[in-house]
Amino acid sequence: MVFQVKLDVFEGPLDLLLHLIEKEEIDIYDIPIARITESYLEYMRMMDELDLEVAGEFLVMASTLLYIKSKMLLPSTEGEGGDMLSAEDPRAPLVERLLEYKKYKRAAAFLQEREAEQQKIFIRDAGTEGPSPLPFEASLFDLLSAFREVLQKSSSRPSLEVTRDRLSLDEKIAELANRLRKRSPLDFFSLFSLQADRGELILTFLALLELIRQGLALVRQAEPFGEIMVYRKKPSRGRIPEVPSKV
Amino acid sequence: MESLEAILEALLFASGCPLSLDKIQEVLEGVSRHEVRKIIQGLQCRYTGGGIQILEVAGGYMMATRAELHPWVQKLQRSRPAKLSRAALETLALVAFRQPITRAEIEEVRGVSVDGVLRTLFERNLIRIVGRKAVVGRPILYGTTKEFLRYFGFRDLSELPTLKEIEALTAGPGQEGEGRP
Amino acid sequence: MESLEAILEALLFASGCPLSLDKIQEVLEGVSRHEVRKIIQGLQCRYTGGGIQILEVAGGYMMATRAELHPWVQKLQRSRPAKLSRAALETLALVAFRQPITRAEIEEVRGVSVDGVLRTLFERNLIRIVGRKAVVGRPILYGTTKEFLRYFGFRDLSELPTLKEIEALTAGPGQEGEGRP
Numbered sequence: 001m002v003f004q005v006k007l008d009v010f011e012g013p014l015d016l017l018l019h020l021i022e023k024e025e026i027d028i029y030d031i032p033i034a035r036i037t038e039s040y041l042e043y044m045r046m047m048d049e050l051d052l053e054v055a056g057e058f059l060v061m062a063s064t065l066l067y068i069k070s071k072m073l074l075p076s077t078e079g080e081g082g083d084m085l086s087a088e089d090p091r092a093p094l095v096e097r098l099l100e101y102k103k104y105k106r107a108a109a110f111l112q113e114r115e116a117e118q119q120k121i122f123i124r125d126a127g128t129e130g131p132s133p134l135p136f137e138a139s140l141f142d143l144l145s146a147f148r149e150v151l152q153k154s155s156s157r158p159s160l161e162v163t164r165d166r167l168s169l170d171e172k173i174a175e176l177a178n179r180l181r182k183r184s185p186l187d188f189f190s191l192f193s194l195q196a197d198r199g200e201l202i203l204t205f206l207a208l209l210e211l212i213r214q215g216l217a218l219v220r221q222a223e224p225f226g227e228i229m230v231y232r233k234k235p236s237r238g239r240i241p242e243v244p245s246k247v
Numbered sequence: 248m249e250s251l252e253a254i255l256e257a258l259l260f261a262s263g264c265p266l267s268l269d270k271i272q273e274v275l276e277g278v279s280r281h282e283v284r285k286i287i288q289g290l291q292c293r294y295t296g297g298g299i300q301i302l303e304v305a306g307g308y309m310m311a312t313r314a315e316l317h318p319w320v321q322k323l324q325r326s327r328p329a330k331l332s333r334a335a336l337e338t339l340a341l342v343a344f345r346q347p348i349t350r351a352e353i354e355e356v357r358g359v360s361v362d363g364v365l366r367t368l369f370e371r372n373l374i375r376i377v378g379r380k381a382v383v384g385r386p387i388l389y390g391t392t393k394e395f396l397r398y399f400g401f402r403d404l405s406e407l408p409t410l411k412e413i414e415a416l417t418a419g420p421g422q423e424g425e426g427r428p
Numbered sequence: 429m430e431s432l433e434a435i436l437e438a439l440l441f442a443s444g445c446p447l448s449l450d451k452i453q454e455v456l457e458g459v460s461r462h463e464v465r466k467i468i469q470g471l472q473c474r475y476t477g478g479g480i481q482i483l484e485v486a487g488g489y490m491m492a493t494r495a496e497l498h499p500w501v502q503k504l505q506r507s508r509p510a511k512l513s514r515a516a517l518e519t520l521a522l523v524a525f526r527q528p529i530t531r532a533e534i535e536e537v538r539g540v541s542v543d544g545v546l547r548t549l550f551e552r553n554l555i556r557i558v559g560r561k562a563v564v565g566r567p568i569l570y571g572t573t574k575e576f577l578r579y580f581g582f583r584d585l586s587e588l589p590t591l592k593e594i595e596a597l598t599a600g601p602g603q604e605g606e607g608r609p
Contacts, residue, residue: 011334012359057359100356103410107340108333110413114399115330120317121302121400122324122442123309124263146544189541227513227544249479254500256479257493260441261501274503296431298438312438319435320442322455379587387589 013061014101016043021098028098031091033072037065068094146188146228147205172207177216177232184232188219191230251278252286259290265307265397305396306403328371338364339373343395344410347377347388365389373398432459433467440471440482440491448488512552519545520554524576524588528558528569546570554579 010016071090211217218231377390549555558571
C-alpha cells in the first residue's frame with residue numbers, strides 16, 4: 001500500500017478515516033470494518049516509524065475500531081441471526097460521527113473558497129500606525145481640570161515644609177523637556193509629584209504650558225475625558241512654532 | 248453646501264471598516280436611509296468599470312479594490328494576513344454554522360482538541376464569547392464576530408448558506424448519497 | 429486586460445502612503461512615466477467635484493478626501509466609539525473580576541495611579557460605586573454597570589469568562605496546536 005507522506009494533512013482520526021474511505025471507494029454506510037481497521041492501523045504504524053507524535057485521539061479511534069471489529073465478529077448475541085438492524089449495527093455510531101464531521105469539513109472548504117475570493121480585494125492600507133484611532137488634542141480645559149485634580153490631591157496631604165530651592169521656570173521647562181526626550185508620551189499625572197508643594201505644582205504646569213506654546217510638546221487624549229498624554233514634539237525646522245489655538 | 252454624494256464618497260474612503268447606515272445617518276444628520284441607499288447606488292454606478300468598488304458587507308458599506316486587479320495591488324501591499332489553516336477553518340465552520348456552540352461540542356464533532364485553534368480564531372477576532380450554556384459547568388458559548396462577516400465577505404449571518412445548500416453545491420459525482428439525517 | 433486607469437486607481441486607493449512614479453512603474457512594468465502622468469491626470473479629472481482627490485505630494489501621488497469635507501470626515505472619526513485604552517481595559521478588568529474593589533486595591537495591582545482611568549470608565553458608564561469598604565477610611569468600592577455588560581456583550585456577570593478561561597484563550601506559547609498528528 002502506498003502512503004501519502006504528508007501525514008500532517010489529517011486534522012484528526014475522523015479526517016483520516018474519511019480519507020481512507022474515500023480512497024478505497026468504500027460505501028460509508030457499509031464500511032468493511034476489518035479492512036478499514038487494518039488500513040488505519042497501518043497508517044498509525046507509519047506515523048510511528050516516521051517518528052511523528054501520534055496524538056491520543058488517534059489511539060482512541062484505533063481502539064474504537066478494534067472494538068467494533070470484535071463486535072462484528074461475534075455471532076449476533078441477541079440471537080437475531082445475521083440480519084442486523086442498522087440501529088444495532090456496532091458501526092452505526094461511527095458512521096454518524098463521520099457523516100457529521102463530513103458536513104463541517106465541507107463547510108470549511110466552502111469558507112476557504114470565500115476566503116480566497118475575499119483575499120483578492122484590498123481595502124485601504126491605513127498606514128503603518130495601524131488602525132488606532134487618531135488621538136485628538138486635549139483642550140486647555142481638559143488640562144486645567146486635570147491640574148485641578150492634582151492640586152486637590154496634593155492639598156489633601158499634610159503639607160511638608162520643603163526647604164529645597166525651587167527651580168526657576170526656565171529650569172523647570174528644561175527639566176520637563178528632558179524628561180520628554182527620554183520618554184514620550186508621558187502620562188499627564190506622572191509629571192506632578194504629589195509630594196511637591198502647591199508652588200512647585202503650579203510651576204510644573206506653567207512649564208508644560210510653555211512647552212506647548214513653543215510647539216515642543218503636544219497634549220492629547222485618545223477620547224474625550226480620556227487620559228491625557230503629553231507627547232514630545234520635534235521643533236519644526238524653518239517654521240515658526242505655531243501657538244496651538246486652544247491654548 | 249457640499250453634495251451629499253461627495254460627502255458620502257469621502258466618508259466611505261476615509262473609513263477603514265464597513266460603514267453602517269446608522270453611522271452614515273449619524274454623520275449626515277437628517278438624511279433618510281432611503282436617500283443614503285440611493286446615493287450609494289449612484290456612487291456604485293459611477294465606480295463601475297474602474298479600479299474601486301463599493302461593497303455591502305458586514306452590515307455596512309465599504310470601498311475596496313476590484314478583485315480582478317489583485318495581481319497588481321498585491322505587488323504593492325505588504326503581506327496579507329496568513330490564510331487560515333484547515334484546522335482553523337473546520338473549527339470556524341462549526342462555530343459559524345452551529346453558533347452558539349461550546350468547545351466540547353466542537354471537539355465532539357472534530358474528534359480532536361481545539362484549544363490552540365480557538366485561541367488563533369480569537370486573536371484574529373473571528374470568534375467571540377457570546378454567553379454560557381445553561382448546563383453543568385456553564386461552559387462558554389462561542390459565536391462569530393463582525394470581522395468574520397467582513398473576512399468572508401458576508402453582508403450578515405443570514406447570508407451564510409445552510410449546510411444542506413453547501414452539500415448541494417459541493418457534492419461531486421460519485422459521492423455517496425447521504426439520505427440519512 | 430484591465431485598463432491601466434483602473435489598475436492605477438486601485439493602486440492609489442490601496443496604498444497607505446504617497447505612491448512614487450518609480451513605484452508605479454515597478455508595478456505596471458513597461459509603462460512610461462509620461463503615460464503614467466497622463467493617466468493620473470485623467471483620473472484627477474474624473475474625480476473633480478467628488479469627495480476624493482488625487483494629490484501630488486512630496487513623494488508621489490496620493491488619494492485623499494477633499495479638504496472641504498473635513499468636517500464630515502472628522503465627525504465620522506470622532507463618532508467612532510473610541511476604543512478603550514490599554515490602561516482603561518486593565519483597570520476595568522480588575523474591577524470586573526475582583527468587584528467590589530477599592531481604588532487602592534486596583535493601584536496595588538497595576539502599580540500606577542488609576543485616577544484618570546477610573547474617571548474615563550465613569551464617564552463611559554462602565555463602572556459604578558457599589559458601596560464602601562468597612563476598613564479605615566471607608567474607601568469607595570467599585571463595580572461594573574449594566575452598560576459594561578452591554579458593551580462587552582454579556583447577559584449577566586456570571587457569563588464573564590473566568591481569569592483561567594481567559595488565560596487559556598489568550599496566553600499560552602502561541603502555538604496553534606495544529607498540524608497534527
